[in-house]
Amino acid sequence: MNIIINNESIHCHVEYSKRKKVAIQLDPNGLLTVKVPNGTSDEDITRFVQRNSKPILDYLHKLAERQPLPETRTYAEAEDTFMYLGKEQPLQSLISVEDADEEELRVRLKKFYFTSCKKIILERMQPYMQQLKVKPKSVDIVESTTRWGSCSYDKKLTFNYRLAMAPIEVIDYVIVHELCHLLHMNHDRSFWRKVGGLMPDYKDKEEYLARYGRYMSL
Structure with a gap:
């Protein structure tokens, strides 16, 4: 919480x-x-x-x-790298860099993360939905500085676009966390038992986000 x-x-x-x-x-x-x-x-x-x-x-x-502060992003076509699915990737391998200044590259990259995050979330959540026998009313990708995901009382899920920078197993944890909220809105013992049933090492995933989340930025 x-x-x-x-x-x-x-x-x-x-x-x-x-x-x-x-x-x-x-x-x-x-x-x-x-x-x-x-x-x-x-x-x-x-x-x-x-x-x-x-x-x-x-x-x-x-x-x-x-802890060292994250380096200022320069969006240099051949020099700067960005996290995607837990690995550093050259900018040009993620987006088109043709005919774009730094601001345009920033816009393109954010759009890439939003689109990729939505696709990954929708694909990865399917087996967990089947196991939990739940279905959210909607799934949206948002920009947030405080949350990786959220679940509203009317069963609407949101996920932070920066999750696309995390390893796939960490993304899976956030998906499981929010889907379990469809069954238990509070972080009570029943909630964590349900999370742990699907992902016994969930605390490792929380540690990853606590430690590296500040570096997952544009």
């Missing part, structure tokens, strides 16, 4: 168990895990995280300072 702290959207993984108290864990990659008793509501989790916002933000900011 995503929690807003001082105008920053922080992604956190929620673990439900028979424990009696809430605990917070931050790993070296910046992944926030909130361990809570069974039945804890999203509202209570949000309040707890916000009450402990200072040490969380201090840790994440120090971690960010130690």
Whole structure:
């Protein structure tokens, strides 16, 4: 789930168990895990995280300072590379670079990611829909700085176009995550059990997004 702290959207993984108290864990990659008793509501989790916002933000900011910033994109035809399905690809292998200045190349590349993301999502989600016996009302690709995907109460799914930059198994995780929300809107124990049933190593995928998501940009 995503929690807003001082105008920053922080992604956190929620673990439900028979424990009696809430605990917070931050790993070296910046992944926030909130361990809570069974039945804890999203509202209570949000309040707890916000009450402990200072040490969380201090840790994440120090971690960010130690990580190199992404290089500024130049959109040079023969020099710059961009992530696609988890691998760096030359610009000209993704889009046509003829008769285009830097701004036009940026527009073409974003359009490529939107189109590719929609195609990949629709293809990859089919077997998971069959396994879960669910069907979303609609699937849209959007631009977002805070979410990789979302599911509304009227069963509409959205996915961040930047997912096309991630490895296919990470894309699959976000698809599974959002499809499972069609069955369980909250991040309760039943939700994570359903996600884990289809993808036992889902935490590895969350770690990838937490660690490399900032580099998946145009």
